[in-house]
Amino acid sequence: MATITVVGIGADGWDGLSLSAQLELGGAEVIIGSGRQLALLPASDALAVPWPSPMLPAVEPLLAEHRGKRVCVLASGDPMMFGIGGTLVRLLGAAAVRVVPHPSSVSLACARLGWPVEEVEVVSLVGRPVESLLAQPNRRLLVLSAGAATPGEVAELLSTRGYGPTPMVVFEELGGAGERRHDGTAATWSARVGGLNVIALDCLLAPGVSPLGRTPGLPDDAFDHDGQLTKREVRAVTLAALAPLPGQLLWDVGAGSGSVAIEWMRTHPSCGAVAVESRAERAEAILRNAQLLSVPALTVVHGRAPAALSTLPRPDAIFVGGGVSGDGVLAACWEALRAGGRLVANAVTLESESVLTRWQAGVGGALTRIEVSRAAPIGGFTGWKPMMPVTQWEVVKT
CATH class of the missing domain: 3.30.950.10 (Tetrapyrrole methylase, C-terminal domain)
Structure with missing residues (x-):
């Protein structure tokens, strides 16, 4: 396969290019770039091809059209810094792309x-x-x-x-x-x-404003919810069990307010998540929460599991927070989970707890009982108010 050369160019244009970059462009038969980038070059015998809009769908057809020719692609600054260089490497492989970088912005x-x-x-x-x-x-x-x-x-x-x-x-x-x-x-x-x-x-926070960190366990009132929310303390334990890693995809099944999916994505910019929720008003709340908490790329699927899971991309981890006892939900999740992936399910009712117990007996994993109490007023005094205990099943698929 012929090598595509990607040349980084700055706002200083031709005069700011290194000698090697100028030689690459001088020897090119085809130069592809934005109109602004092409205007920075002196006149030459090379065919100047501006990228159409949108650009990404045109990359492969344009390269195929000029296959066999000496092609240079222009990039703003460093081509491997959020640039076309990374796109071409993903499409063609590193061996087929030669990069001549320029100082990035x-x-x-x-x-x-x-x-x-x-x-x-x-x-x-x-x-x-x-x-x-x-x-x-x-x-x-x-x-x-x-x-x-x-x-x-x-x-x-x-x-x-x-x-x-x-x-x-x-x-x-x-x-x-x-x-x-x-x-x-x-x-x-x-x-x-x-x-x-x-x-x-x-970044500087205004006085009196409390920051929201990346560590799981955001305050419950950070989310728009109708009570269907994995509470802060349980959510922190749940995210620890899910163990998010950069680049991984989570399914949050029975997502409620979307709190687990949102906190998963906040741990690293490359983490992705799909929140599956059967109730329309909750699905809309998840979208609002995702916008407010800086993860607008969260995918929200309005539908009921397991049917809503059939067309989703295969996940690296799954959290089942609602619908544990639904027919076929855990079976569909287990079938979809990648080898080495984690499944975490929480139960608060005896019926859903019995489902988790059966699954744990069948495929292994750990069962944990989580009990949390919060201090609350009792008359003129303060006492402990227990929350509903949660049974959590955590398992790694082998």
């Missing part, structure tokens, strides 16, 4: 700010909703913007979530002749910026 922004790159979290909002931005106190974020409107959207989101005092720096045309810097805070942001920009955030 992340490297340039950190250089301007004096921020060590390894201490900064990078978030891309290109093709992603602004609600996926998860701010936490005293953390530095670099946000790859989707366009001119993104800084204002980020400022509004931060202010709504209690991070109004956060200092914001927006760089336009980083590395180019038109580079500009705008400074402000989320609460007072009003700058007008161009479409090519990067946002730097030094």
Whole structure:
């Protein structure tokens, strides 16, 4: 297979390219890139092909059309930093892609700010909703913007979530002749910026606002729910049993408010989840909770298990919080679970507890009894109010 060369280019255009990058482009028969990127190159005999919109569906057909020719693909900055380089490697394999990198906007922004790159979290909002931005106190974020409107959207989101005092720096045309810097805070942001920009955030929480961490066990009132909620203490134990790992997919069956699926996804940006819920009003609440708690990519399926499970992607872990005693629910979950995957099921009734006991006797795993009491007023005094005990079954599929 012919090798595709991916050349990173900055806002400084041709003059900012290394000699090796210029030689690659000079020897190309076909150069593919955005209109803005192609305009940065001098005239040549190469065929200039702009990406259509949307771009991703066109990648394979365009490459096939020019198979056998010397093809260069342009990328903004470092092609392997949220760029087309990663897409091409996934499609063609690493051996078929040669990358000539350029300083990324992340490297340039950190250089301007004096921020060590390894201490900064990078978030891309290109093709992603602004609600996926998860701010936490005293953390530095670099946000790859989707366009001119993104800084204002980020400022509004931060202010709504209690991070109004956060200092914001927006760089336009980083590395180019038109580079500009705008400074402000989320609460007072009003700058007008161009479409090519990067946002730097030094996250600062407003006084009196309690932060929400990534560690499982968010307060119950962080969720919109009708009482169908895995309570905070039990939820923390449940997530520990599920043991989320980066890149893994969870099914949350009988999701209620979606609290377990949401907390699973908050543990790492690459974690995915599908929340299955039979009641429409609860499914709608799950969507609201996912937006508010920075995981809008959560997939919500309105349907009843086991029928609703048949077309879902195969999971790495499954939590059954509702419908344990439903006909065929656990059997369908067990059949779908990958080898090495974890299944955790919680029961609060005698009927569902007996189902878990039978399954544990059949395929193994551990049964745990979880009992929690919370302090509550008793007249003029305070006493312990017990919550309903939960029986939890945890098993790894071999």
